[in-house]
Amino acid sequence: MSEMKWQHGSTWYRVVGDLKSSKTPVMILHGGPGAGHNYCEPIAEVLAQTGRAGVLYDQIGCGNSTHLPDKPKEFWTPELFMEELVLLTEHLGISNKYDIVGQSWGGMLGMQFAITKPKGLNAMVIADSPASMEVWVSEANKLRKELPPEVEATLLKHEAAETTEDPEYVAAVDVFYSRHLCRIPQPPYVLASFEQLAADPTVYHTMNGPSEFHVIGSLKHWDIRPQLKEISTPTLLVSGQYDEATPAMVKEIQGLIPGSKWELFAESSHMPHVEEPAKFKRVVSEFLDSHD
Template sequence: MWREIEPDQQINVEVDGHNLVVYSFGEGDEVLLCLNGGPGLPCDYLRDAHGWLKDKGLRVVAFDQLGTGASDRPEDPSLWDITRYVAEVETVRQALDLGRVHLLGHSWGGWLAIEYAIYHPHALKTMILENTVGDIPHLSQELERLRGALGSETVAMMQRHEAMGTLDHPQYQAAITLLNYRHVCRLDEWPAPVTRSLGDWNMGPYTTMQGPNEFLYVGNLKNWNRLQEMADFTMPVLITTGQHDELTPACAMRMKMALKDAALHVFPNSSHMPFYEEPHAYFPVLLDFLQRHRG
C-alpha cells in the first residue's frame, strides 16, 4: 500500500510567468494526474499516498499548485481563481505531453477536476472524484449539520466568534480541532505527508477561495455549483467518500445522480482521507476502476 518514495522526475513548468514544480512517478501512457486539496496545500499528502501506484503500471503525476510547496508563491489575490487554476492544469498536461489522462481530484482538487472537465472533456479518459462535492451551497448545509452534532451551546459559541471575527479564540479553535478529528482524518496519529502539507499551508489562496477553516465557506467559491454541467459528462467517473467525511456521502450522492456514468463507493471507517484511513479497502476500488478503463 501507500509509502513515501522519491519521484522519478521533478519537472519545472512555467505558468503565468511563475514556476510550478511537478512530480512524476513511473512511466507509460496510463497517466493518473492528481489534483490535491486545499486550496493552498502542497501536494505532499496526495502525491505520497498515490506515488507507489507506479508499481501497478501507472504513471502518477502531481504538482504543487501555484502558491504552494516548492512552486512560486506570488501574493496577488487575483490569482486565486478557479478558472486560472483550470488553465494551470491544462498547461501542466500539455507541458509534460501526458495525452488523455485519468484525472484524480481530492477535495478542492475535485472541484478543480470538475471545472477542468467542463472545458477540457476530451483530455480525460476517466475522472476520480475523491471526497469532494459538485454543489458547495449544499455542502454548507451539510456542514451545519455536522457542527450541530457538537451541541447547541458549542454551535452558539462558534457563531458568536464568527460574528465577532475572533476565530483564533481557544474555545473556537478547540471546536474546529474536534471537527477535524471527526471529519478530516480519524486516525489518532496523522501520517507524516499530511502533517507536512498542513504545516506548509498557504492561507492566502485558502481564505480567498474557501474561508477561514474547513467548516465555514465564505470565499469566492461559496456559491459554486456545477451539477447541471456535470450532467453532460460522458467519461466514466468514480466517486469515493468516507462515511464520516466533512464533504458528506449526501454530497457524493448528488454528484452520482447528476452524472451519466458514475460509480460511488463509501468507506465506512473513513472521513476525508480513505487512502490513509482505510488503504486496504480504498486502493482495490481505485485500481479496479482504472483497470476496467485502460486504453
C-alpha cells in the same frame, strides 16, 4: 522533482512511476484550495505500485510552487487552475491521454474541468468533493450540530466576532476535523500539508475561508450541479461514511454525472486514501485499469 514555468511563475511537480508505462498516467489534484501535494503522496505511491505513473504537483500559490500573496481575490479562480492543469499535461507530454484523481477541492476542479470535455481526459476519480459549496456548508452545519455544545458555541462565537485565528477557535475546529476530516492520528504527510497551508493561507482564505465549514471566500456560491450532465468522462466517486462530503451530497452528484460509480468507505471521513488505504488502492486501481 521539477518545475514548469508559465506566465504566473513556476509550478512544482514530481512524477512517481514511469510516464511511459503502458498504463494511463494520472494527474493528482490536491485539495484546499492551497493545501499542497503532501497529503496526496500515498495516492501516487499506490498508483506506482500498480504500474501507473502519478503526477504530484503544488497548484500555483502554495507549497513548492510560486506564492502570490499580493494577487487580488479576482485572480484566484477555478479557470486559473484549469489552465495550469492543461499546461502541465502538455509540459509532461501526456496531454493526449491522462486520468485525474482529484481530492476535495481537487475533485471540484476535476469535475468543472471535465464539463468542458477536455481532449485527452480518459477517466477520473473524484474523492470527497462537493459540486455545490452551499450544499457543502449546509451539510457541514448538520455535522456541527452533532458536536459537543460547548465546541459549537466556541465556533459560533469566534465566527461572529471574526476572530477565527484565535487558538480557542482553532482547537474547536480540530474537534470537528478529528471526526470528519481524518479519523486516525494524522500521518506526517498530512501534517505537512497543514503546516504549509498555515504558513501561507492566501489561496485557502481567499477562495474558501478560515475553515472547512466557515466558507466566506470567493467559492461561497460556486455550484456546478446544473452542468454535471455534460460530463462524458468515465467517473468514479469515492467518499467516507463520516466525510465532510456527506453520503447525501455524493449520492446527489452520482445521480447527476451520467454513468458514474460511487464507492463509500465505511470507516473513513474526508481522507479514505489515508484512513482505508488498502481498499482505496483496490477500488481506484480496478476502476482505472478498466478504462486503460
